[in-house]
Amino acid sequence: MAKRKDVTKAVKPAAAPAPPPSSAPRTPPPRSKPSPLRSFILLIRIASCCFALYVLWKRMHPPKEEAELAEDDKRVRVEEIEVDEVRRQAVLEAFKHSYSAYERDAFGFDDYHPISHHGSNMSPAGPVGYFVIDSLDSLLLTNSTEEYKRARDWVKKLSFDLDDKYHTFEITIRVLGGLLSAYHLSGETDQMLLDKAIDLADRLLPAFDTPSGLPLSFVNLKTRQGIADKDNRGWTSVAEAGTQLEFKYLSHLTGKKIYWQKVEKVMDVIRKQPNKDGLVPIFMRPDTGSFVFSDIRLGSRGDSYYEYLSKQYFQTNRTEPIYLDMHNEAMSGIKKLLLKKSATKGLMYVSELLPRRKAEGTFEMVDTPKQDHLVCFLGATFLLGASNGNTLPLPPDESTLSESQLDDWVAGKGLIRTCVDTYTSSKTGLAPEIVNFYLRAADAKAAGRDWFINSRKLTYPEPPIDARNILRPETAESLFVAYRVTGDPIYRSWGWTIFQAFEKHCKLPAGGYASVRDVDALPVVHEDRMETFWLSETLKYLYLLFSDKDLLPLDRYVFSTEAHPLPVFTPTRFQ
Numbered sequence: 416m417a418k419r420k421d422v423t424k425a426v427k428p429a430a431a432p433a434p435p436p437s438s439a440p441r442t443p444p445p446r447s448k449p450s451p452l453r454s455f456i457l458l459i460r461i462a463s464c465c466f467a468l469y470v471l472w473k474r475m476h477p478p479k480e481e482a483e484l485a486e487d488d489k490r491v492r493v494e495e496i497e498v499d500e501v502r503r504q505a506v507l508e509a510f511k512h513s514y515s516a517y518e519r520d521a522f523g524f525d526d527y528h529p530i531s532h533h534g535s536n537m538s539p540a541g542p543v544g545y546f547v548i549d550s551l552d553s554l555l556l557t558n559s560t561e562e563y564k565r566a567r568d569w570v571k572k573l574s575f576d577l578d579d580k581y582h583t584f585e586i587t588i589r590v591l592g593g594l595l596s597a598y599h600l601s602g603e604t605d606q607m608l609l610d611k612a613i614d615l616a617d618r619l620l621p622a623f624d625t626p627s628g629l630p631l632s633f634v635n636l637k638t639r640q641g642i643a644d645k646d647n648r649g650w651t652s653v654a655e656a657g658t659q660l661e662f663k664y665l666s667h668l669t670g671k672k673i674y675w676q677k678v679e680k681v682m683d684v685i686r687k688q689p690n691k692d693g694l695v696p697i698f699m700r701p702d703t704g705s706f707v708f709s710d711i712r713l714g715s716r717g718d719s720y721y722e723y724l725s726k727q728y729f730q731t732n733r734t735e736p737i738y739l740d741m742h743n744e745a746m747s748g749i750k751k752l753l754l755k756k757s758a759t760k761g762l763m764y765v766s767e768l769l770p771r772r773k774a775e776g777t778f779e780m781v782d783t784p785k786q787d788h789l790v791c792f793l794g795a796t797f798l799l800g801a802s803n804g805n806t807l808p809l810p811p812d813e814s815t816l817s818e819s820q821l822d823d824w825v826a827g828k829g830l831i832r833t834c835v836d837t838y839t840s841s842k843t844g845l846a847p848e849i850v851n852f853y854l855r856a857a858d859a860k861a862a863g864r865d866w867f868i869n870s871r872k873l874t875y876p877e878p879p880i881d882a883r884n885i886l887r888p889e890t891a892e893s894l895f896v897a898y899r900v901t902g903d904p905i906y907r908s909w910g911w912t913i914f915q916a917f918e919k920h921c922k923l924p925a926g927g928y929a930s931v932r933d934v935d936a937l938p939v940v941h942e943d944r945m946e947t948f949w950l951s952e953t954l955k956y957l958y959l960l961f962s963d964k965d966l967l968p969l970d971r972y973v974f975s976t977e978a979h980p981l982p983v984f985t986p987t988r989f990q
């Protein structure tokens with residue numbers, strides 16, 4: 416079990432007498448008690464001595480010349496670099512602490528339970544490489560050479576001939592994306608990885624065989640059949656439908672058109688539907704290709720659709736301006752309809768539009784001040800768009816930005832500030848899954864923060880899902896991008912603060928890190944789970960945040976929604 420520390424109860428000890436300097440003898444020899452007059456004279460002597468020393472010091476340190484100040488600046492910068500190196504090493508340690516525990520307890524399994532020290536698979540059919548493959552590029556980035564070798568050997572023996580239904584989107588972003596980024600980062604020479612990616616992609620493609628071309632949510636990897644999501648009436652979410660980057664890169668690598676065509680078709684279908692200021696409902700019908708009247712939100716089921724508009728534009732080296740237009744339209748819609756400011760601190764957040772039945776049988780969209788942690792990717796999206804994929808010179812000259820770019824710039828920074836607040840204003844320093852913003856300043860003042868965690872879902876013994884922290888990456892991601900495009904050290908400092916909260920509350924002494932049930936409850940209660948995205952995303956982004964800017968430069972890489980870096984390329988064959 417983890418050792419739990421209760422911070423609120425930790426009381427500072429009362430001022431203790433200062434310990435003797437280490438050079439002083441432990442038991443000083445007894446001295447005769449000095450008279451008041453002698454003490455006074457001693458005091459005067461000490462005072463004049465101090466004054467003389469001060470005058471001397473002043474003479475030796477005249478007011479600083481410019482050159483000296485520049486020297487000082489340089490020193491401060493050197494110190495900053497050293498601090499960041501220490502931080503980078505600390506993140507590296509966290510990565511090793513996590514991966515070595517997984518390798519020891521659960522190597523090869525899809526999911527890892529770090530408290531009970533075991534692994535499990537999503538299906539009795541066998542592992543699909545969820546954990547190992549999602550971690551490959553992080554192993555490469557951290558030079559974990561031996562671990563990578565063992566992981567690669569495991570992947571080589573893995574078969575995707577698995578007779579069960581798998582989530583099309585999750586397998587695409589974690590497994591296909593993991594194979595492709597590892598293939599690229601290892602030098603684009605390891606044919607085994609590319610062959611695996613092709614085999615998997617071919618098994619995923621049948622999900623797209625629907626009347627509209629929108630993919631079904633599940634696919635049987637052995638029988639190669641798409642399977643509709645019965646829990647959601649067979650609808651597909653826009654976040655899942657818009658997964659483009661992996662398939663397009665695969666087309667580029669193999670010269671095979673089919674992957675490109677399948678995903679490009681999805682974007683055509685979405686584009687042909689009427690939308691609201693570039694905003695789209697979260698559900699679509701794979702049979703007809705039309706939207707289902709449903710929530711409009713940037714959180715779950717909506718998120719990566721918005722994340723990928725500009726990334727599609729950047730990935731193909733700005734050769735498909737249609738996606739930049741879609742991105743700009745969507746960002747304008749978000750600013751116009753969803754972007755709000757909180758009651759007392761003026762924190763920017765993004766609300767949701769939820770359909771509600773009106774009395775006479777018609778529906779209306781109701782603005783709801785609820786923000787998922789998932790939405791924290793959006794700060795990065797705004798900043799990447801406004802900086803044209805990090806190609807503006809640093810430091811950014813805000814006066815050269817267009818009006819809408821400047822709005823995006825401000826929105827991006829504001830949203831990141833808010834996401835950081837959802838960490839720093841909780842009792843543990845960890846952000847919850849979902850926050851709701853107070854609409855009345857009085858409520859926020861009474862609560863001491865601008866947001867609250869909805870506890871209505873609290874049905875014993877299930878914890879309130881909203882209050883959990885499951886080691887999610889989106890804030891780390893935005894901090895990394897913000898640091899790269901602005902150069903402002905505040906983002907590194909916030910990232911360090913957040914990292915320390917993970918260290919304090921999620922780290923398990925016996926290895927691994929665990930989710931926390933309630934970010935406002937001390938001591939924390941852990942859940943027996945370490946998500947794959949902790950290694951593939953959260954720690955990767957924190958590591959990159961403290962690394963040099965030419966490690967995976969943002970003008971030459973796009974990061975998939977699972978943080979797998981894929982290179983920018985100029986398409987030549989498919990347009």
Ligand SMILES: *[C@@H]1O[C@H](CO)[C@@H](O)[C@H](O)[C@H]1NC(C)=O
Nearest residue numbers: 503504507555556557558559
């Ligand atoms: C990995 O190796 C490369 C090349 O030798 C080096 O530049 C990089 O700093 C190393 N990274 C780590 C985490 O040791």
Ligand SMILES: *[C@@H]1O[C@H](CO)[C@@H](O)[C@H](O)[C@H]1NC(C)=O
Nearest residue numbers: 732733971982983984985986
């Ligand atoms: C992107 O396009 C520019 C000019 O259009 C070209 O110079 C550059 O090499 C391209 N980058 C890649 C990665 O293809």
